[in-house]
Amino acid sequence: MTVSEWPKQAVSWFDERLPVFTFMQHELNEYPTPRNLSYWWNFGSLAGIVLVVMIATGIVLAMHYTPHVDMAYDSIEQRIMRDVNYGWLMRYVHLNGASMFFLLVYIHLFRGLYYGSYKAPREVLWWLGIILLLLMMMTAFMGYVLPWGQMSFWAATVITNLFSAIPLIGDQIVTWLWGGFAVGNPTLNRFYSLHYLMPFVIVGVVMLHLVALHMHGSNNPLGIDRKEERDSIPFHPYYTIKDALGLGVFFIVFAVFVFFAPNFLGEAENYVRANPFQTPAEIVPDWYFLPYYAILRSITFDIWFIPAKLIGVTAMFGSLMLLFALPWLDTSKVRSARFRPIYKQVYWVFVVDCLVLGWVGANRPEGHILIIGQVATAYYFLHFLVLMPLIGWFEKPRPLPDSISKAVLERPAPPAEAGTGGAE
Amino acid sequence: MMRRGILAALSAAVIGLGVGASVSAAEFEAPPLQDWSFSGIFGAYEKASLQRGFQVYREVCAGCHSMKLVAYRNLSALGYSEKEVKAFAAEAEVTDGPNDDGEMFPRPGLPSDRFVPPFANDQAARAANNGAFPPDLSVLTKARYRRMGWEGSDYIYAVLTGYHDEPPADFQEKYREEQKKKNKDREEKDKKEIKDFQVAEGMNFNLYFPGYQIAMPPPLADDGVEFADGTKATVKQMAKDVTTFLAWAAEPEMEERKRLGIKVILFLLVLTGLLFALKRKIWADLH
Numbered sequence: 001m002t003v004s005e006w007p008k009q010a011v012s013w014f015d016e017r018l019p020v021f022t023f024m025q026h027e028l029n030e031y032p033t034p035r036n037l038s039y040w041w042n043f044g045s046l047a048g049i050v051l052v053v054m055i056a057t058g059i060v061l062a063m064h065y066t067p068h069v070d071m072a073y074d075s076i077e078q079r080i081m082r083d084v085n086y087g088w089l090m091r092y093v094h095l096n097g098a099s100m101f102f103l104l105v106y107i108h109l110f111r112g113l114y115y116g117s118y119k120a121p122r123e124v125l126w127w128l129g130i131i132l133l134l135l136m137m138m139t140a141f142m143g144y145v146l147p148w149g150q151m152s153f154w155a156a157t158v159i160t161n162l163f164s165a166i167p168l169i170g171d172q173i174v175t176w177l178w179g180g181f182a183v184g185n186p187t188l189n190r191f192y193s194l195h196y197l198m199p200f201v202i203v204g205v206v207m208l209h210l211v212a213l214h215m216h217g218s219n220n221p222l223g224i225d226r227k228e229e230r231d232s233i234p235f236h237p238y239y240t241i242k243d244a245l246g247l248g249v250f251f252i253v254f255a256v257f258v259f260f261a262p263n264f265l266g267e268a269e270n271y272v273r274a275n276p277f278q279t280p281a282e283i284v285p286d287w288y289f290l291p292y293y294a295i296l297r298s299i300t301f302d303i304w305f306i307p308a309k310l311i312g313v314t315a316m317f318g319s320l321m322l323l324f325a326l327p328w329l330d331t332s333k334v335r336s337a338r339f340r341p342i343y344k345q346v347y348w349v350f351v352v353d354c355l356v357l358g359w360v361g362a363n364r365p366e367g368h369i370l371i372i373g374q375v376a377t378a379y380y381f382l383h384f385l386v387l388m389p390l391i392g393w394f395e396k397p398r399p400l401p402d403s404i405s406k407a408v409l410e411r412p413a414p415p416a417e418a419g420t421g422g423a424e
Numbered sequence: 425m426m427r428r429g430i431l432a433a434l435s436a437a438v439i440g441l442g443v444g445a446s447v448s449a450a451e452f453e454a455p456p457l458q459d460w461s462f463s464g465i466f467g468a469y470e471k472a473s474l475q476r477g478f479q480v481y482r483e484v485c486a487g488c489h490s491m492k493l494v495a496y497r498n499l500s501a502l503g504y505s506e507k508e509v510k511a512f513a514a515e516a517e518v519t520d521g522p523n524d525d526g527e528m529f530p531r532p533g534l535p536s537d538r539f540v541p542p543f544a545n546d547q548a549a550r551a552a553n554n555g556a557f558p559p560d561l562s563v564l565t566k567a568r569y570r571r572m573g574w575e576g577s578d579y580i581y582a583v584l585t586g587y588h589d590e591p592p593a594d595f596q597e598k599y600r601e602e603q604k605k606k607n608k609d610r611e612e613k614d615k616k617e618i619k620d621f622q623v624a625e626g627m628n629f630n631l632y633f634p635g636y637q638i639a640m641p642p643p644l645a646d647d648g649v650e651f652a653d654g655t656k657a658t659v660k661q662m663a664k665d666v667t668t669f670l671a672w673a674a675e676p677e678m679e680e681r682k683r684l685g686i687k688v689i690l691f692l693l694v695l696t697g698l699l700f701a702l703k704r705k706i707w708a709d710l711h
Contacts, residue, residue: 035710074493077493077562077563078492078493078538082493082498082676082677088677088681089684092681233710238706238707238710241699241702241703241706241707242703242707244699244702244703245696245699245700245702245703248692248695248696248699248700249696251692251696252689252692252693252696255685255688255689255692256685256689258685259681259682259684259685259688259689260682263566263569264571268566268567268568268569268570268576269567271566272559272567273560281450
């Protein structure tokens with residue numbers, strides 16, 4: 001490093017004019033981080049890296065893709081998959097990357113739910129996270145339409161039609177969204193335009209998410225604030241290496257899908273060209289939308305004068321909007337579920353409920369499946385609207401440790417708590 | 425607690441995917457799984473089988489089914505020489521133009537051309553096939569894949585070999601059982617009379633096609649083609665070969681993909697191992 005002095009001088013010259021190096025030193029190097037973060041804290045940075053992968057592969061794919069109803073399918077299946085050098089790799093990375101992105105973000109979100117990361121002073125950080133999830137959903141949906149296969153077309157039809165549930169102006173809104181009187185070329189074109197735009201909006205919100213994170217730093221498995229100096233360790237090298245290790249493991253999983261099961265997570269029906277005159281036997285979204293789809297289809301009854309469709313759409317959007325209020329719906333002062341004996345149990349019931357909703361979403365809403373879906377939907381709302389406030393009031397939390405370092409350093413690591421640890 | 429919860433959650437997720445995928449509107453027998461040379465992480469297409477399969481496609485399927493995404497030049501991947509590829513292309517007639525006089529003109533196909541479809545358009549295809557549309561075969565194995573079930577190739581092989589002149593007796597028995605089961609869930613007024621499966625006019629019984637009947641007449645018959653390499657052209661042999669060819673057509677990148685995948689994963693395993701060692705070393709002073 002000491003070969004010459006001039007790089008150092010150049011750095012400080014530049015830094016005095018634009019403090020990028022100071023910024024990186026503060027936010028990536030010495031940034032104080034709780035010393036007890038488990039591997040559950042890897043998923044945010046992993047999601048960030050997948051976002052970069054998605055943008056990089058997406059830009060290359062956009063160079064070869066043609067957004068036209070007569071050419072979109074061929075431009076992917078013929079040109080990108082067969083003729084473009086490593087086009088198949090770009091396409092399969094992008095295709096499976098979407099699934100991986102949601103997988104990581106869902107784990108990230110459920111980690112936040114378990115350890116109470118949404119509580120003061122991190123409410124805005126949590127909000128930004130939900131906004132990111134919503135933006136991702138919009139982006140993923142529009143991207144799914146681009147190959148113009150059967151599922152693309154019918155997913156676009158079903159989802160845009162949801163807006164027709166809006167009273168009075170619903171139909172006009174749908175026509176406006178389509179750019180015509182049916183899903184067609186104008187729809188495909190605007191989806192392509194927005195699919196290219198949205199990731200950069202996501203990047204912007206990710207920045208805000210990080211600014212909000214760095215205001216108070218990460219929450220931690222104990223859910224208590226840092227009090228002493230030895231509660232924190234610098235981000236680098238401790239968490240840079242921990243994140244890098246997690247990235248290595250994640251990339252192995254990612255690569256298994258891309259190279260050996262590239263179509264496992266998708267719908268085979270989307271390899272059939274879009275045909276507006278033939279509805280597929282089943283219109284099923286990709287796995288990451290299944291729980292919401294289940295909620296939407298669980299509402300099969302009108303309430304008073306409100307039609308089922310409107311209630312279903314409201315319930316579906318509401319299931320997400322509810323998350324914004326979570327910091328106040330959860331009335332417990334204790335963040336980490338580790339010290340909340342009742343919430344800890346209820347948390348896992350909720351996880352199972354979400355998986356049940358996913359399973360229901362993949363099946364026809366008939367017979368006992370419809371009933372299960374309705375019960376699971378009701379439980380979803382019950383969890384947030386009734387159980388969370390009530391448990392916070394009545395639950396007696398276990399005593400919190402005095403400080404992070406006391407808990408981590410002055411006690412043998414508790415082997416029963418798998419969440420703590422990782423490799424420490 | 426967390427670890428146990430995750431295991432439960434993961435297994436539920438896997439079951440969810442599987443069950444979700446097994447729902448279908450029309451009933452059909454699940455195709456039996458075959459032992460394909462190209463499945464598995466080291467799987468590769470068998471060149472001789474690909475060539476025989478292409479011959480079956482060319483002499484049997486191509487009469488009705490297009491393969492618009494495949495170009496003649498791609499056939500070199502089957503082990504054909506440049507000269508052979510040119511000859512295959514030249515068998516087709518391509519409409520080109522307009523020339524300097526503004527006229528469209530026919531010319532023999534070139535390796536750069538895509539497989540010329542048998543019909544001018546979908547309507548012509550339907551008109552020639554009793555109203556049924558023979559689907560394009562380019563990516564059919566990908567389109568008939570069933571997660572946690574079977575490969576598209578298993579399905580295609582099953583349909584090609586699943587014809588019966590009459591619905592077999594044991595099938596009829598099972599069919600009646602299915603109906604009884606369905607009737608059980610129905611309201612009294614919706615209950616249907618239990619009867620044998622009837623093949624519709626102009627349709628053919630096929631155990632593995634959704635709805636148990638298909639418009640396509642049995643395409644393969646023993647010795648329907650004469651293989652250049654002397655292999656006996658049984659229905660099963662032809663079905664296996666043409667399915668292999670279709671699997672290649674749908675995923676021509678498969679061999680390269682798997683080879684690259686093995687390298688990538690080996691690299692990542694080594695890298696992750698090193699990162700793991702580094703992580704332990706860096707964190708050692710914290711405890």
